[in-house]
Amino acid sequence: MNLPNKHPSMPSKKTGILIVNLGTPDSTSWLDIRKYLNEFLSDKRVIEVNPFLWKIILNLFILTFRPAKTAKAYKEIWMKKENMSPLRYFTIEQTRKLQKRLKSKTILVDYAMRYGNPAIKQKMQKMQEQGCQNIIVLPLYPQYAAATTATVCDEVYRTLMKMRWQPNLQIIPHYESEPLYIRALTNSVIKILERIKWKPDVIVASYHGIPLKYFEKGDPYHCYCQKTTRLMTENLKIKIPIITTFQSRFGPDKWLEPYTDKTLENLPKEGKKNILVICPGFASDCVETLEEISIQGKESFLENGGKKFLMIPCLNDNNDHIKLFEHLIKKHLIV
Numbered sequence: 001m002n003l004p005n006k007h008p009s010m011p012s013k014k015t016g017i018l019i020v021n022l023g024t025p026d027s028t029s030w031l032d033i034r035k036y037l038n039e040f041l042s043d044k045r046v047i048e049v050n051p052f053l054w055k056i057i058l059n060l061f062i063l064t065f066r067p068a069k070t071a072k073a074y075k076e077i078w079m080k081k082e083n084m085s086p087l088r089y090f091t092i093e094q095t096r097k098l099q100k101r102l103k104s105k106t107i108l109v110d111y112a113m114r115y116g117n118p119a120i121k122q123k124m125q126k127m128q129e130q131g132c133q134n135i136i137v138l139p140l141y142p143q144y145a146a147a148t149t150a151t152v153c154d155e156v157y158r159t160l161m162k163m164r165w166q167p168n169l170q171i172i173p174h175y176e177s178e179p180l181y182i183r184a185l186t187n188s189v190i191k192i193l194e195r196i197k198w199k200p201d202v203i204v205a206s207y208h209g210i211p212l213k214y215f216e217k218g219d220p221y222h223c224y225c226q227k228t229t230r231l232m233t234e235n236l237k238i239k240i241p242i243i244t245t246f247q248s249r250f251g252p253d254k255w256l257e258p259y260t261d262k263t264l265e266n267l268p269k270e271g272k273k274n275i276l277v278i279c280p281g282f283a284s285d286c287v288e289t290l291e292e293i294s295i296q297g298k299e300s301f302l303e304n305g306g307k308k309f310l311m312i313p314c315l316n317d318n319n320d321h322i323k324l325f326e327h328l329i330k331k332h333l334i335v
Contacts, residue, residue, distance in 0.1 A: 014106045016132035016167070017329055018123055019095060020152050021140045021284060023115030024085040028074045034067040040115045045151040048214065070287075077290040088113075090284035091140075093317035094325065101326045107333075108132060114152050121159045127167075134168045136332050138325065140283035142181060143224035144174035145210055170332045176224040180327050182231045184320035185280055189236060192276060192312050200308075201272035202241050204263060205229045206293060207281040209246030209255040222256055228280050247279075248288050264297050268305035275301070278312040283321075285314045 025036040041047055041062065047054055074085065082089055091111050099109040108130055112123040127135055137156055141148040153171055160166050175181050189203065207225045215222050229244045236242075247260035267275060277297065279289045294311040301309045315321035 012106075012131040013133050014108055014131045015134040015136065015333065016124075016127035016130070017098065017102070017107060017109040017136050017138065018120070018127065019091065019098070019109070019111045019138045019140060019325070020120060021087060021091045021111070021113055022148070022286075023113035024087045024286070025074065026117060027083075028071050028078055030067050030071055033071045033074065034063055036116050037067060037070060038063055043115075043147075043151055045154065046147045048211075073287050073291045076295060077287055085286065086290060087284045087286040090314075090316045094140075094284070094322065097317055097322045098325050098329070101322055102329070114155060120152070120155045124156065124159045125163075128163065128165070132167055134334050135170070136329055137169070137171045138328060139172070141281070142174065142178075142283070143176045143207065143221055143228060143281050145221035146214065146219050147210055148208075149173055168334065172328050172332060174224060175324070175328060176228045177231055178324065178328070180320070180324040182228070182235055184315050184318070184324055185228075185232050185278070186235045187320055188312055188315065188318075189232070189276070189278060192310065193238070196310065198274055198308055200240055200276045201274050202243060202267065202276075204245055204260070204267075204275055204277045205232065205242055206245050206247045206260040206277055206279050208288065209249050209259070211251075212254045212256060215256060225281065232280070247292060260293070260297065261300060264301045264306075265304045268301065268307075273306050274308040275306065276310050276312055279314060282314045284316055289314055 023036065023040065025032045038058070041058055042055075044051065077086060078084075079086055079089055091113075095109050095111040099107075102109065108127060110123050110127065112118050112120045114120065124135065137152070139149045139152040141152075144150075153173075156169070156171065160169065193200075205225075205228075210219065210221055225246075226244055229242055233242045243258075243263070245258050245260040245263045246256040249255040249259060267273075277293055279293060282289050289311065298309045298311070315324075
């Protein structure tokens with residue numbers, strides 16, 4: 001075909017796979033932490049209050065005092081050799097291993113963060129420049145919530161709005177009951193049970209919380225979390241109860257209950273002094289699992305009379321997890 005002079009080159013047809021996690025500060029410095037918190041807590045999907053009032057509270061109080069506390073938490077879990085947070089490290093490894101499993105020169109796998117670097121906009125533009133006419137976005141949130149999956153979608157759509165030649169787009173919104181996901185979780189529990197020499201009285205499945213009013217407005221997140229726990233229980237077929245709790249609450253509003261921190265304080269008083277904790281809603285270990293649960297949660301549990309506490313690692317970059325990602329992607333590939 002004869003093209004006009006100065007006609008732009010026609011990109012080859014490729015598919016881009018963009019896996020998206022929450023985000024992470026670039027370092028543990030006060031400034032980097034503040035920058036990250038500012039972007040995260042300025043998201044209207046995350047904080048649903050009067051925006052003018054919230055801007056005052058955020059800038060006068062939260063961004064003045066919270067960065068130091070958050071920096072301390074990140075320093076506890078920062079990977080010094082790699083000079084990055086565990087969340088970034090495992091997201092990079094997930095990307096690398098997924099690319100290897102897909103074994104195709106026409107499929108490009110990359111990652112982005114909803115907050116911080118690398119940004120969704122930056123990676124989508126790069127994919128388009130590399131010839132990706134199809135983009136599949138996989139938010140790494142098994143249980144859909146407006147404050148997580150929906151805000152990823154918002155940012156993806158904002159990026160598309162500024163593109164003259166928009167790629168075909170597919171977003172995988174949730175996978176809370178996907179059999180391979182449930183199998184990956186149950187396998188991680190079984191491996192720990194086979195390794196330890198004591199029997200847990202209970203397994204605590206701790207999910208990130210959301211304000212109760214978000215649930216009352218119609219957010220399906222709570223139902224998805226309960227569904228994941230139920231399916232785990234059915235598939236494990238062990239005589240150890242699994243309970244659902246919610247962590248990481250922020251601010252004065254009531255959040256989904258029961259709260260993880262209160263549960264960990266009370267379990268020893270109820271005679272449950274040996275426990276496992278799993279965090280099914282987190283695709284990678286991060287400050288919420290490694291510092292909030294494995295350090296603070298364990299300390300609280302033991303101080304209140306607990307004896308044995310073990311947190312099961314997140315699925316991270318293990319083979320079961322990568323197989324799940326491959327399965328989800330292949331269901332959406334345009335051949």
